[in-house]
Amino acid sequence: MERTFDTRPGEARPSRSQRNHEERVQHILRHAARVFREKGYEGASIRDISRASGVALSSLYYYCRNKQELLYRIEMFTFSRILERLEERLAGVEDPAEQLRVLVRNHLDYFLEHPDEMKVLAHEEDSLTGRERKEVDEIKRRYYKRAIGIYEALGTKNRVRQLQPRIAVLSLFGMMNWIYTWHRPQVDPGAEELARTISSIFLDGVLEGRDAAATARGRERLARRASQAGSALRASP
Amino acid sequence: MERTFDTRPGEARPSRSQRNHEERVQHILRHAARVFREKGYEGASIRDISRASGVALSSLYYYCRNKQELLYRIEMFTFSRILERLEERLAGVEDPAEQLRVLVRNHLDYFLEHPDEMKVLAHEEDSLTGRERKEVDEIKRRYYKRAIGIYEALGTKNRVRQLQPRIAVLSLFGMMNWIYTWHRPQVDPGAEELARTISSIFLDGVLEGRDAAATARGRERLARRASQAGSALRASP
DNA sequence: CGATTTATGGAACGAACGTTCGATACACGA
DNA sequence: TCGTGTATCGAACGTTCGTTCCATAAATCG
Incomplete structure (x- = not known):
């Protein structure tokens, strides 16, 4: 034969x-x-x-084979492409802060080029089950670990606030992945400006220079106020 | 009768x-x-x-009346409570930076106290239609506008980076609303620490002091690199 | 050419869906 | 005690769902 x-x-x-x-x-x-x-x-x-x-x-x-496989293939294909492009763009970039900016830019480029796929990726996390679910979770985890690595490198080369890497990186992904809920291509900025804004919020924050240091002092006051407000609420009729 | x-x-x-x-x-x-x-x-x-x-x-x-009304009532009730609590906690708080921390803390408190409702709020934005959709959109907009107001007040009292308020505030909401996708109560921090981390990323960023200023210089380099990488990708086989 | 994959779609399957109907049980003021 | 409105539910309605079957074109190849 x-x-x-x-x-x-x-x-x-x-x-x-x-x-x-x-x-x-x-x-x-x-x-x-x-x-x-x-x-x-x-x-x-x-x-x-x-x-x-x-x-x-x-x-x-x-x-x-069935409906689930449609979703599975979309998610796997999209994740693979993002990771692939990311590695290409990271080649030769040494500074961790710049690596992080490349990651954000890469993510948002893909986001705005393929909004359908990216909303599906962000919004249908729990729709897969069984083997398909496990495989998508695995490649997603690889992406996440890559970001964690960059964040930790950032900490060895710069003075960095004492934040749990997990919380910091997932907050960054939150800023990026939430975009699909509000971005309107005809009104809102493109990938470059979005990436610049989000990278700068993450790395440098909203406040500049000594103002940032000044507001830091207000934090313990807040902690006290918050617990106060909490008990006041519980006591109100 | x-x-x-x-x-x-x-x-x-x-x-x-x-x-x-x-x-x-x-x-x-x-x-x-x-x-x-x-x-x-x-x-x-x-x-x-x-x-x-x-x-x-x-x-x-x-x-x-029907299935949609179940979702509608959950969303309206939850949004109303969050806004109500927010106004109670903001009473007497003058400093915009602290107002913003109160908003974050209030949001996350409600998030972790009522995870079911909050995931529904974040995840089922587009599931309502008609009159119900319009009403939920309206109260959501009031919440958003409140945050925008605080952000703009922040700009008049502090030196602030030149960011579009819309993008900055929606990025903040992204950090907060994305939490439902990853937070595990038994492993991850509670509302207080989460709020502290997210507020500090937003206001002060991840890097401290002169490091933040140092990396700012790298930004134009990035802009050049990114467009380079873009064309390199398009040219590759 | 005839034989055999490759590709297509109309028709149908049982299951599950949102919703409605009509009967019944109960509480309570007249 | 009777009558009326409140609350509850089993059974059923018509529709749509994911999936399968089967007949048949179109391309491929010895």
Whole structure:
């Protein structure tokens, strides 16, 4: 049957049919991402995706095992690309502060270039289950660990506040990943200005120079006020 | 028919039956919030809420017109409480930086006390439609505007970086609202430490003193590098 | 060419969905 | 004690869901 060629069939050399196959899958995934963004994973039906992509309902099952696999492929593909691009851009950058700016810029570039996929990534974290869920969690963790590494390098080369790296880095991801809830391309700044703003808030904060030091003194006062306010609330009718 | 009393019936004086009614609604909403948090609004079925609350499927429709009203009531109630508490705590606080710390602390206190409701608030922004959607958007906007006001006051009393208030404030909300995706009560810090960390990142940044000024010089270098990297990527095979 | 994958879509499946209906149990003022 | 409004629920409605089946075109190849 298959001994005419010494390469296993359907593995190397993407034949024309295979290239078409992969293109078709990408076509479906692009439209699926848009539908998932608009209606959410649970709210979107396979019929919606069929209609949006122009591929018949039952034909979708020729390319994907089920609905979950659509989401899984979108998430895996997107995470892989972001990580891939990040490593390319980090090559040769030594200063940790600049590494962090590169990470933010890379994240936001991808965010604004592929808003559908990125909203799905940020919004459908819990929609996968089983093996698919585990694999996405794993690549997400790799991304997170990369950021933690940069943050810790930042601490060895600079004077840094005593913050838990986990909390600091997840706050940074919060600033970035929340963007999908408010960013309107025609009104709001592009990736460059957003990245500059968020990097500068994270690294330098909002206040400049001695003002930052001045407000630091107010912090113990706040701690006292907060617990005061808490008990006052509980006592009120 | 209804001329025996001069007060309109069922408006003033919450009778015992009315109190029980309101308690029952709150009971349902509490369980509904938990189910919405666990499965998402679309993924959760009325039958799930019936099972979780112990109220029969059809009885739920005695208390709420439909599924959307469950979500609407949860979101309105939660937003109202947060705003209410915020104003109580802000009373008498003059310094804008401290006002901002109070806002963060108030937000996170409510976040960790009512994680179900807060995840629903953060995660189901787009699930409502029509009149209900408009009303929730409106109260959300009031909250946002309050934060913008504090941020602008911060700018008049301190030396502040030239950042768009909209972007800065929405980044702050990003740090806070993203918490629901990662916070584990048994491992992660409570509201006080979280609020301290996030306030300090926002106001003072991660770097301290002259280090912050030193890295500022690196910014134009970054701008150049980023556009370089962008074209390099496009040119690569 | 005829044989065999590759690709497509109409029709149907059982299950689950949001919602409604009608019967029943109970509390309470007249 | 009777009648009326409040509260509850089992059963059912029509619709939509994810998925499968099967028949059939179109491309591939010895």
